[in-house]
Amino acid sequence: MLILLNKPFGVLPQFTDNSAKPRPTLADYVSVKGVYPAGRLDMDSEGLMLLTDDGRLQARIADPKHKMEKTYLVQVEGDPDEAALDALRNGVALKDGPTLPARADRIDPPRLWQRDPPIRVRKSVPDHWLRLTIREGRNRQVRRMTAAVGLPTLRLVRWQVGGWTVDGLAPGEWRKVDPQPR
Template sequence: MSRLILFNKPYGTLCQFTDERTGPPRPTLADFIAVPRVYPAGRLDTDSEGLLLLTDDGRLQARIADPRFKTPKTYLVQVEGDPQETDLDPLRRGLRLKDGMTLPAEVKRIAAPDLWPRDPPVRFRQSVPDCWLRITIREGRNRQVRRMTAAAGFPTLRLVRWRIGDWTIDDIAPGHWLDATID
């Protein structure tokens, strides 16, 4: 039996159990999850929120995190600007980033989702519009969604990973987790 934990990682939390940096302590997974011998299957940047999977099964961890398996990851992304459908086409075709071409992403403009408040709140500028996108990618490069939206001319303001494969953070509050152990 493989242990699988679905964790809704709050903004500002490190995706590891310890903080090696000197200075003021930062929140880590250990502040939320007191389960021995589970490890993150992939990463989520400190300034990103949402679904992080943890498991005690190395093969499951590799299947979730390894780009060869092309596990879909869906993000709710607040971007600066007001992109029209044609502005989103480069994301759908794949973009050239410094580390090469991305695979095509599924991108849809959506209404602002009913999310929890972020602490600190996203900066608001009255003179600059923003909108929300649902973006699904099948790779996992470092800060990929942020780099893709910036390359398309619409910098990311808030990024929430909502789904990985069939797993989602539906009904899991920030800082909470659900045991989804697999037989």
């Protein structure tokens, strides 16, 4: 079984939370028993999460050795020039080593749901949107990559993993799909 979930901003990407002040978790949105996340998506990121009950499928999706593409829509602070985009396309030096080359394009603002809470806006600093596709899955990788080229991330939406997309799902909505690889 494979479930596509549009994880809202501020939701912990796991089914339980043992903190003193409980936070929303995947259990608040998905009532299907026996499924687990295939990959991570930070609490302050939104968009596509894949959940499965198939350990082999989970490994194929999440394990970096399979290099499954993940596409993000990224709202950044600043004005991305060709030098910044080329740096992302060639791989960025991070503290834990260089990233693999990414596909990076400046895009028009996408038609997305409203985020709650909204991003911070500074009138004196422009913001723009990028489409960034990577084949790795390091901790907070997209945020670190954009920061490394001088473009701090304001909003991060995972739009696609492999051939599966969040298109058509509102925040908190999910659906079962065919788990065949794409």
